[in-house]
Amino acid sequence: MADVPVPPSSLRTEGILLREIHVNLLECKVCFEKYNPRQKERRPQNLSCGHVLCLECVRALSHPVLEKLECPFCRQLCDVDSTSHCQALTDLQDLLLSRSPRSPVPHRVRGGSGWVGGLGSGALRLRSAFGGWGSLINPTGVAVFGSTGTLVVVHDGERRVVVFGPQGRRLHGFGRRGRGHGEVCHPVDVAVTPSGYVVVTDAGDGAVKVFTSRGSYVLAVWDSFQMPWGVDVDSCGHILVTDIQAGTLSQVVVDFARGVTLMNRAVITDLQRPKAVACCRVTGNIALVETLGLTTTQPPNGPRPTRLTIFNKDFNVLSQIDSFTLSLGASVWPCMSAVAFDRDGDVIVIDSQRGLIWSLGKLQNGPVLTPLVSGDLVRPVGLVATAQNTLIVLDSGDHAVKMYSVHSDAILVQK
CATH class of the missing domain: 3.30.40.10 (Zinc/RING finger domain, C3HC4 (zinc finger))
Incomplete structure (x- = not known):
C-alpha cells in the first residue's frame, strides 16, 4: 500500500x-x-x-x-x-x-516494507477501559501475567499493587504503603516473571521488591540502587532495572523459590536518566529510553529530548534514535516515555506529552513512525503489547487501564 x-x-x-x-x-x-x-x-x-x-x-x-x-x-x-x-x-x-470536524487519518511518515502482522498493521481501536479515581490513584506501571490476561498495576493507593482480571474486575491488592517488611513506599514500575512472580521498583525505598502473585513477600534487593525506575523481565526470568539517578541498567538474577539474590550487576553504565526498559519475547532484544539534557536550541519549558536504544541479549547496541532525528521526517517532536515490543518484535513507544502511541517498526531497518492511538488518552505512562495483539495502556491522567486492538478496516476509517 x-x-x-x-x-x-x-x-x-x-x-x-x-x-x-x-x-x-x-x-x-x-x-x-x-x-x-x-x-x-x-x-x-x-x-x-x-x-x-x-x-x-x-x-x-x-x-x-x-x-x-x-x-x-x-x-x-x-x-x-x-x-x-x-x-x-x-x-x-x-x-x-x-x-463535523476532520481528523487526520492514520499514516506512515517514512517508507517501510508495508503493513505487518503486529500492532503496527493499522490504527488501534479502544475496546475497553476500567479503573477510575479511587480504584486507581495516579498509576505508574502495568504488567500482564503470561497468557491469562490478568493484569497487575502499581499506583498510589493504600495497597500499592493491584491485580485485575482480564475483564477489569479487581481481584486483590497487596504491598501496603510503608518501608517495612513486605511494604512499598513509592512504586514506579512493575513486571511479571515467566513463573508468575511480581517485581516492583520502589523509588522511595531505593529497592527492587519481589512478591508472589498472591502478594506474599519474597525478597527485596537494595544493593547498588539509588533510585530504581523501569523494570522488565526477560524470557529466562532475569530482571532488568534502570536506575535514573545512578545512570545504569542492572541485571538481577534471583532464586525465587529460596528468596535469594544470585547476581546483581550493572550491565550498562553512563546512561542519561534511564527510565523505561522492555524485553522482546521474540528476539530477546532490549529497548531502553533515556531522558537527555536540554540543548541550546530548545526552549527551557519545552519537552525534554529522549533517546531510544535497542540492545541485543548480550547488551550490544543494535540501533539508536532520538527525538530530534524522529522529528526531522515527522514535523512533530515525539517525547518517548515508555516502550514495548509487539508480537512481531516491532517497537512501540508512548508520547506522554501529546497522549499518543507510536509504532517505530524495527529500528534496525530504519524507523517507520506510525501513529497507533491518537485519541482517548490523557497522560499515558505505561504499556504492554500482548501475544493476542492487544495493546494495554495505563493512563495516569484518567487513572485507568485502556485496551486497544486492531480494527479490521482501521486504515479506511478516520479516528
Missing part, C-alpha cells in the same frame, strides 16, 4: 486540540462515558466546587441519607441539591457535532 502523506500542520494541530476537548471536557472522569444531554443519566452536572460529573455518577457517589457527596477530584463536600446542569458543555458538544 502506498504511503499516505502527512496532513498539514494546521490539521494536525486542530486534531490534537479536538482530541483534548473530547477527552478532557466531554466525558465523565469517573465512569469515562461521554456526556449526553439527551440521556438523563449522562447529563453533565456542575458540583458546587466547580467540577463536573455525569448525573449517574453524582447519584452513585452521594450519601443516600445526607444527600451529600465528596468530590472525587478535590475532596470538597458538596450538596446533591446544589448540582445543576452544565449547559456550557452541552452547547460545546452540539457545536462540535454541527461542525
Whole structure:
C-alpha cells in the first residue's frame, strides 16, 4: 500500500486540540462515558466546587441519607441539591457535532516494507477501559501475567499493587504503603516473571521488591540502587532495572523459590536518566529510553529530548534514535516515555506529552513512525503489547487501564 502523506500542520494541530476537548471536557472522569444531554443519566452536572460529573455518577457517589457527596477530584463536600446542569458543555458538544470536524487519518511518515502482522498493521481501536479515581490513584506501571490476561498495576493507593482480571474486575491488592517488611513506599514500575512472580521498583525505598502473585513477600534487593525506575523481565526470568539517578541498567538474577539474590550487576553504565526498559519475547532484544539534557536550541519549558536504544541479549547496541532525528521526517517532536515490543518484535513507544502511541517498526531497518492511538488518552505512562495483539495502556491522567486492538478496516476509517 502506498504511503499516505502527512496532513498539514494546521490539521494536525486542530486534531490534537479536538482530541483534548473530547477527552478532557466531554466525558465523565469517573465512569469515562461521554456526556449526553439527551440521556438523563449522562447529563453533565456542575458540583458546587466547580467540577463536573455525569448525573449517574453524582447519584452513585452521594450519601443516600445526607444527600451529600465528596468530590472525587478535590475532596470538597458538596450538596446533591446544589448540582445543576452544565449547559456550557452541552452547547460545546452540539457545536462540535454541527461542525463535523476532520481528523487526520492514520499514516506512515517514512517508507517501510508495508503493513505487518503486529500492532503496527493499522490504527488501534479502544475496546475497553476500567479503573477510575479511587480504584486507581495516579498509576505508574502495568504488567500482564503470561497468557491469562490478568493484569497487575502499581499506583498510589493504600495497597500499592493491584491485580485485575482480564475483564477489569479487581481481584486483590497487596504491598501496603510503608518501608517495612513486605511494604512499598513509592512504586514506579512493575513486571511479571515467566513463573508468575511480581517485581516492583520502589523509588522511595531505593529497592527492587519481589512478591508472589498472591502478594506474599519474597525478597527485596537494595544493593547498588539509588533510585530504581523501569523494570522488565526477560524470557529466562532475569530482571532488568534502570536506575535514573545512578545512570545504569542492572541485571538481577534471583532464586525465587529460596528468596535469594544470585547476581546483581550493572550491565550498562553512563546512561542519561534511564527510565523505561522492555524485553522482546521474540528476539530477546532490549529497548531502553533515556531522558537527555536540554540543548541550546530548545526552549527551557519545552519537552525534554529522549533517546531510544535497542540492545541485543548480550547488551550490544543494535540501533539508536532520538527525538530530534524522529522529528526531522515527522514535523512533530515525539517525547518517548515508555516502550514495548509487539508480537512481531516491532517497537512501540508512548508520547506522554501529546497522549499518543507510536509504532517505530524495527529500528534496525530504519524507523517507520506510525501513529497507533491518537485519541482517548490523557497522560499515558505505561504499556504492554500482548501475544493476542492487544495493546494495554495505563493512563495516569484518567487513572485507568485502556485496551486497544486492531480494527479490521482501521486504515479506511478516520479516528
